[in-house]
Amino acid sequence: TVVQLLPSLPSLFIHLKAQTWGVEYASKHICAFKGSTVEISCTYTYPPRISYKKTVVQREFWYAKLKDKNPLDLREDPDYAGRVTYRCSEQSCSLRISGLRLNDFAEYKFRFETNQPDGSFTGKPGVSLTVTGPRVQVIRSGLELVCHSSCFPRHHLSFVWFMNGQEVQGETSDYYRKPVSPEASYSCSYQGHRSPEVYAPKSVSVSMSLTEIMEGSSVTLTCSCDANPPAKFRWYKNNQTLLLEDQSLILRSVQRSDSRKFHCVAENELGELASDQVFINVEYPPETSSVSVSPSAEVLEGSSVTLTCSSDANPAAKYTWFKDNRTLLSEDKVHFSSIRSEHSGNYSCKSENKHGQSSSTPLLLDVQCKFRLWFRDLGFL
Structure with missing residues (x-):
């Protein structure tokens, strides 16, 4: 008779497994919707005794990040405050996260610590959690809409479509089959x-x-602009297209010649819209102030004469007149309806705006007496 001394293979496997450190996750990859609740579970094993010392689990927790190079218990992580619960029993533990957020996307690991020297173990790799939600994909330049998510199961699904916030009756496919209007907004639900x-x-x-x-x-x-999908941009200067498609247009070292109208056009797969025009108003201090006289011929006593002060400035300059270096008046012109000889003198003007000032060179105004000119023409002078 042969005596069977070895245990059966299944019982041997269980015995050996119980002697090892290990963590086994129910699933290595989980996809969940934003706002939902997810549960991640595992079982774990450890040697019941090491050198006749009974193994006792002293701490068990889940983590997704480190703090000071040590695993940070999710219950102590402020990003998960009020959203995490554990349900642990003999050699099993589950993690429940509620109110899922997009930034909960992470790899979650389970760790347990015992009373044995070096008696801690972390299950690596952990469970990869993807957090997403349904989104509408715009294809064929806005002609078709598709409800998509990496979390959708592969079997037949039923969807609800919305246009301008109102449910569209009869649309239950992942493809929106009605005509797409660029004036409307669309969303889907699963x-x-x-x-x-x-x-x-x-x-x-x-x-x-x-x-x-x-x-x-x-x-x-x-x-x-407000757009979804995000918009691309085009720029125009005086309605002429600029070779730039960035959201920002940088005008470096602007000159007065750059004082023009600009606008942009925002475009995505569903349509486009232009902005109002904005005027680039380049300002500068007064330059090249000058005095002119009208009429420009000899100035005769009793005639009508106008002196004009001119300058190139933005904003427009204010003017001050001087006669023989004494302030005369603050106007852009000096007008004599019937000029007299005592009006003769050196006239100059100052142009001024908030950015600076400029002074003209003096102009000599010589008022001639009519009789004096008559005697000169007759040869008496």
């Missing part, structure tokens, strides 16, 4: 999990980095 709306750009506007633009400075124009 088992109560609703996607963000998709819509063409709206509320398109241009903002400037400076409220006062001095010549030589740099200014940034930014095109903003």
Whole structure:
């Protein structure tokens, strides 16, 4: 008779497994919807005794990150405050996370610590959690909409579609089969999990980095809009297309010749919309102040004469007149309806705005007496 001394293979396997350190997860990859609750579970093993010392589990916890190089218990992680519960029993433990957020996407590991020297073990790799939600994909340049999520199961699904927030009756497929309007917004829902709306750009506007633009400075124009999918941008200067498709347009060292109208167009797969025009008003101090006289011929006593002060300035300059270096008046012109000889003298003007000032060179105004000219023409003078 042969005596069977060895245990059966299954009982041997269980015996050996119980002598080892290990963590086994129910699932290595989990996909869950934003806002939902997920449960991650595992079982674990350890040697019941080491050198006749009974093994006692002293701590068991889940973690996703380290703090000071040590695993941080999820119950102590402020990012999970009030959302995490454990359910642990003999050599098994489950983690429950409620109110899932997109940034809960992580690898979750279970760790247990015992009374044995070096008697701690972490199950690596952990469980990969993906947090997502339904979203509407726009394909074929806005002609078709598809409700998509990496968390959808592969079997037949039933969806709910919304247009402008109202449920669309009869649309239960992942493809939206009705015509797509660029003026409307669309979203889809699966088992109560609703996607963000998709819509063409709206509320398109241009903002400037400076409220006062001095010549030589740099200014940034930014095109903003509300759009989903995100918009791309085009820029126009005086309605002429600029070869730039960034959200921001940077004008470096602007000159007075850059005083133009600018606008942008925001575009996504569902449509496009233009902003209002903004005017780039480049300011600078007065330059090249000068005095002119009209009429420009000889100035005769009793005639009508106008002196004009001119300068190139933005904002427009204010003027001050001087006669023989004494302040005369503050106007852009000096007018004599019937000029007299005592009006003769050196006239100059000063142009001034908030950015600076400029003075003209003096102009000599010589008022001639009519009789004196008559005697001169007759040869008496």
